[in-house]
Amino acid sequence: QVQLVQSGAEVKKPGASVKVSCKASGYTFNDYYLHWVRQAPGQGLEWMGWINPDSGGTNFAQKFRGRVTMTRDTSISTAYMELTRLRSDDTAVYYCARDAYGSIFDSWGQGTRVIVSS
Amino acid sequence: EIVLTQSPDFQSVTPKEKVTITCRASQSIGSNLHWYQQKPDQSPKLLIKYASQSFSGVPSRFSASGSGTDFTLTITSLEAEDAAIYYCHQSSYLPYTFGQGTKLEIK
Numbered sequence: 304q305v306q307l308v309q310s311g312a313e314v315k316k317p318g319a320s321v322k323v324s325c326k327a328s329g330y331t332f333n334d335y336y337l338h339w340v341r342q343a344p345g346q347g348l349e350w351m352g353w354i355n356p357d358s359g360g361t362n363f364a365q366k367f368r369g370r371v372t373m374t375r376d377t378s379i380s381t382a383y384m385e386l387t388r389l390r391s392d393d394t395a396v397y398y399c400a401r402d403a404y405g406s407i408f409d410s411w412g413q414g415t416r417v418i419v420s421s
Numbered sequence: 422e423i424v425l426t427q428s429p430d431f432q433s434v435t436p437k438e439k440v441t442i443t444c445r446a447s448q449s450i451g452s453n454l455h456w457y458q459q460k461p462d463q464s465p466k467l468l469i470k471y472a473s474q475s476f477s478g479v480p481s482r483f484s485a486s487g488s489g490t491d492f493t494l495t496i497t498s499l500e501a502e503d504a505a506i507y508y509c510h511q512s513s514y515l516p517y518t519f520g521q522g523t524k525l526e527i528k
Contacts, residue, residue: 338517348457348465348508350517364516398464406512407455409476411464 305329307337307399307412314418315389322385323415325399332380333357336402339373339384341395342414349395353402354382389419423447423511427520435528440496442523444509449489453513456485456494459522460505468507469494501527 310324325337339351352363354373361373367386375382382399396414403409424447434440444454452472457465467476469485472492485494496503504527509520 347522348510348519350519362515366516400465403467403470405453405471406517407467407470408457408465408510409467409470411466414464 305401305410307401307410309397309399309412309415312416312418314420316421317390317419319389319419320385320387321389321417322383323397323399323417324381324383325412326379326381327401328380330401332375333377335404336406337375337382338400338402338406338408339371340398340400340408340411342398343392343395346395351384351397353406356382386417389417391419393417394419422516423450423514423518425509425511425518425520427507427509427523429523430521431524431526433526433528434499436499436501438499440499440503440525442494442507442525444487444492444494444520446490446492446511450511450513452488453511454487454492455510455512456483457508457510458503458505459508465508496525499525499527503527 306328308326313321333356336353338353354361356375372385398414399412400408401410426445454472456469459465482497506522506524508522
């Protein structure tokens with residue numbers, strides 16, 4: 304079955320960077336885009352961007368351009384999302400989600416909690 | 422950016438009741454509207470894709486309809502396990518956006 308397993312929780316200081324991983328299994332990694340979505344405490348869902356694991360191509364929400372990088376290592380079926388120059392309002396749970404063709408998110412990782420605090 | 426507005430924000434319902442949640446888009450998005458369920462401390466789960474197509478394994482009490490700017494999610498004969506926050510999501514225009522969520526509480 305499709306599984307997306309994310310890395311563990313992180314605590315970072317303002318201005319630092321965080322890199323979250325998302326390891327895929329149960330399907331052909333290169334065949335499906337992966338998206339990143341975040342959820343601030345008690346808030347709704349916010350789309351950050353996607354990566355095409357096959358080509359490495361990416362597309363980000365304007366809000367995150369310049370601060371976010373999405374990469375992948377196809378040899379280990381893992382995608383990464385790095386967010387730099389962290390601020391307190393980046394405190395959130397970050398999810399990776401598989402794109403079931405058409406930017407519909409049919410499988411989600413368990414989430415990675417990132418706390419930004421001095 | 423497409424703004425999705427859900428109503429209500431919160432609803433308290435009894436088991437076996439029928440529930441309807443609406444999602445209104447700020448401009449036409451065709452049928453590119455999807456619904457997710459998020460239970461406490463869990464990741465969202467896809468319920469409905471393309472406005473009305475049930476996702477695999479989703480109980481038949483969940484159904485949805487709509488196109489353009491107005492969409493509804495209906496849960497017939499509510500069960501206790503349906504307590505969750507429900508989100509709509511549009512994939513018609515970048516950036517992809519979500520509604521603010523509708524919290525369902527079971528009395």
